Amino acid sequence: MTTTRREVLGALAFPALGPLARLDARRGLSLLDEFEAPSGSPQQVARDEDFWNAIATAFAIDRSRINFNNGGCSPSPAFVLDAQRRHLEEANHAPAYVMWRRQQKRKEAVRQALARVAGCDAEELAFVRNASEGLQTCQFGIDLEPGDEVLSTDQDYPRMRNTFAQRVAREGIVYRQFKIPVPCDDPQQIVRAYEANLSERTRLILVSHVINLTGAILPVRNIVALGRARGIPVIVDGAHSFANVDFTLRDLDCDYFATSLHKWLFAPIGTGMLHVRKDKIGDLWPLMAGNPGQEHDIRKFEEIGTHPIAQMLAVGEALAFHERLGGSRKFARLVRLRDLWIDRLGAHDRVHVHTSTVPGQACGIATVSIDGVETGALAAHLERAHQILVTTIKHEDFEGIRVSPSVYTTLGELDRFCEAMEAVVRDGLPS
Template sequence: MYPTRRTFFQQLALAGGAFSASSLFAQAHAAAWLEADTRLAHLTPQQVAVDEDYWHLIQQAYPASSSNILILNNGGVSPAPLVVQQALDRYNAMINQGPSYYMWRLLDQGREALRDKLALLAGTSAEEIAINRNATEALLTVIYGLNLKRGDEVIGTLQDYPNVVQAWRQRAGREGVIYKQLNFTFPIEDDDVIVREYEKAITPATKIIHVTHVINWMGQIMPVQKICQMAKKRGIEVLVDGAHSFGLLDFTIPSLGCDYFGTSLHKFLSAPVGTGMLWVRREKIAGIWPLFCNSKPQGDDIRKFETIGTRSFAIEQAIGEAVNVHNAIGTKRKEERVRYLKNYWAERVQKLPGVRLHTSLKAPFSCGICGVSIDGMTIPEFEGQLFGKYKINTSPTTWENISCVRITPHVYTSPADLDRLVTAITQIADKRK
């Protein structure tokens, strides 16, 4: 069952273990956040999205909210809440008292509890969840692990993430797999237009469709569920890049209808940098070779994808505190708040002379990420002025039909922060007249 905030707080009070009642989150925030949750219980997520008293409480959990640099590149890597940073420090200190004991004999035992916690958030079985280091590792595990042969076709897009594009191209170059890339001009506000393009590209040789849930360059939400429904009718598997959707959009992985799903946890979930997750449908596990060696490479245990050698157990175990923070807010509340923040600034600049948005502002087609450009300015010049004069950190994007500055707020971002952004864009655009 997908966890509710009320269920989460009840479980937090009753359960033991490293990530429940004894957690740093419970000590620092549980009482105040439960009180705030009770006050807002009668409101819809959309109504909570504009309650600044509530979000001020949330912002206090993030040290980054007080930074002199305004971080609006959360689509790349998000700052972690303080309790996540403290957990990481605590586990690192513990390990360094004696790594061979504290790491292998103690912290390693926490992985199954963490797997359960992530599975509950994902709405799936723990036996389908592998914990790794980022979306690239998760997705490449599937891309390189699929039993494809020469002539088998894969459909992706030019707008997919470069690491996965290069991985598919490598399989094509080395093994003769046919890699076909669609080319979209975003924003698109019609799901059927997108689905039809995938459908038209299918041939009898098509074995898998690779789809990015949220296009990282400018935030287009792709109709993953509809693409999966179409593909399933034709016996085609679907691999979903969920790097920018998991921990933000309100969905469960099985509800998408895909076969494989990879994500990073250091984006909207705000887990430590270098954390990720792979989901493989249970009956598909045996058919995927692990990216790293394993004694049973064709076994059906999801843990075969975790045999990567020595890694940071401290980073891994601190994920639990990030999940606690996320659950206490609630996925739908987070989604609506971040969408509200995106629209807050974007609606104010979209009518400025020379300013162009590259992202839909309609809820079905975008959430937190939005691209913006100014006529007559190169993207590096625009991004450089935002940081050089206004100390606003964004992401310059020039990639396959997309040329914009990517701006991504998070729950620790305030409307006052975005007023600063609007002022900056207004002043920069005025100088271009």
Template sequence: MTNRRKFLKKGCMAAAASTAFTIPNIANASEKEQNVWRELPQIKDEEFLWDWVRSEYSVSTSVANLNNGGVSPQPKVVQEVLAHYTREFNTIPSMHMWSKGDISNSVREQLAELAGCSPEEIAVNRNTTEAINTVIWGMNYNKGDEIILTEQDYTSVMNTWEEAEARYGVVLKWLSFELPIEDDEEIVEAYTSAITDKTKLVMITHVNNLNGNIMPVKKITAAVKKVNPDIKVLVDGAHAFAHINFKISDLGCDYYGTSLHKWLCSPFGTGMLYIKKSEIKNLWPLFTHEDPQSDDINKFNTFGTRNLPAELSIARAIYFHNTIGSERKEARLRYLKDYWITRVSDIPNVEIKTSMKPEYACALGSFSLKNMSDGEVAQKLYKNYHVHLTHKGDKTGKFHGMRVTPHIYTSTKELDWLVKGIQNLAKVQ
């Protein structure tokens, strides 16, 4: 233990050259600013790595937070950068608010590199809901245009489409999946069989918020475009980006929205919208712009005074993510999900509602108890076992369950609290 502490204290100051991020003009910055952008360690040893990661979060030690799918905490290094810019902006707000263009553009470049696309296709916003709404309200519709979506999509997304149905007369064609689903052919067939000559857009949830089901977005998109290349594909990536390892550009979709305050651990209220370059000019911005039909992605970045300190801090979250590495992070998250599920899956009264196949699930898992309602399970787990999580259900009422979302800072000891709670609650008559 002593050696490990020495390593974490001294060895962790080693440079991580392959993942280093340098903000513009950092060489001319003050010593204090250079310190908040200090290099992070590159650690090969897995045990040391996750000990270091845990130490980088200021999370509760008395409650196991297993609802990171709602919103995740930021590492201390992200909090430091956010605090720095918040203090700086508060000296002369109106001057600093519009003087950080070089850093802001650099953030977008970093995001584009992580997403595997051009910076000219990336707009920084506040969350997935705003990104999806930008696309839905930015399209031109004819009465009778058909939208394909599922009854297992996110609630606010379904609500927005239902409003579009009421306002513009579009037709919503609902698919419904029994979760978990582990058959790519069945999934793709469900989407393609719903296509008609009136299909305008296909909505896909990349990682389902109910049970973590990973959908084969690339296969769905390719199949849809094969039927009709003019059909647009919109992807809800709230639970996918910086969670599973992929590139948006490989998916073939036209639009992709995500929240950066979930799996990337950026400051609260930061998100991202991807729009394929060829589609930018055809989409109206959600907030008015001097040239709303231009092909400049910046028209989607115009929504008045914004929390720029939070946006600038996204770069620090990306650097922290890259220090770990996308593949290693995904593997750790899947390990944590498998850890708790394998310890409770054979218990009577426990129903596991998440796939154990790596291609269909990662960190996000779901379960229910046959002998207790979801609400009661959540209440007792928090009160008696200090475990915080949430319960979810779909539009049909067919699916319900406790959603468990550990993050990279989560310890197996905390998951043991969950396991113990499930074991005991499953025995209650």
């Protein structure tokens, strides 16, 4: 007897917590296979609530709180976590033998799967622990002389800006940061801002594909081209773009790209990837020294001493889930969720959205503020009174709460968030 889509949904009684516990984590992908493949454009599938309700059941999360900080770090589907656990248990039988003789080889298959999704050669892709490690490999690994300038906006991620600040203090380089508009509807304005801030001494550019403060998508391909035309390397911070925005590395045509996989790929915590174009590997210093003969081998960036391989192997399950979802459908769904709450809250005069809703200019992450309501106090109120988790964003030029729902977010949860925000618009924060 074949199970219909409705019967499976009924059996899971989404989104009640009890039945979720019945979901066999190892069946995660096969469960999804029992559903009719959704048809239609990504925008049509983005509205197919049955499909997304089914997707949501892959995550064994606690629905007694509403997690709208998936940008910080995402939960993994249950079967991804389960795979990680299995690999870890396997390693524990004889760690040195299992990790280095068996799991290390299997990691190569995951590298190939990841490269296929990322759109690059597997020999250009290193496993790292997070975006920070991958980006710092590039930020520290490119030689600079005292007086050489590096360039970024003042909206790049603080740790990445601190990395350049350390090179300023230690090596006497110059770090120039400039402003970009918020929100920004016109990518050309951004490209012009980068161009205007280049100088004779610019030797390196850092650009965020997605700005973590607002969810803005920057025109990375154009900025890479701008740098390349002048012989300036461009490091792309893809922490929030990979497996979120629908693109491949070929589209960006970049030489250096790093991302975390524990954000939007839903891979285990502590996984990331570094992409370095083949002919650039030799000249990029690793953070920890590689072995002799590894100078042109992407694996030199993985010589970090003893570390678990289990979570990297479980990236394979996360990739399978991502491909089952489809990158374009996932992006369309996340943008739809954003538009639903922005359309509703944006109707209030005192509500300000700091994220563009022009198609293609931002992802499903967005930042919002209410006139006269302090941002930190608003975030604290949402958590205390409603168990809604958001991120407090404070920048010199704007502030607000950052809202980053995910594919497992229900429309009911969005409603509860909107109701809580509307109550604050109407009555202010409780004293």
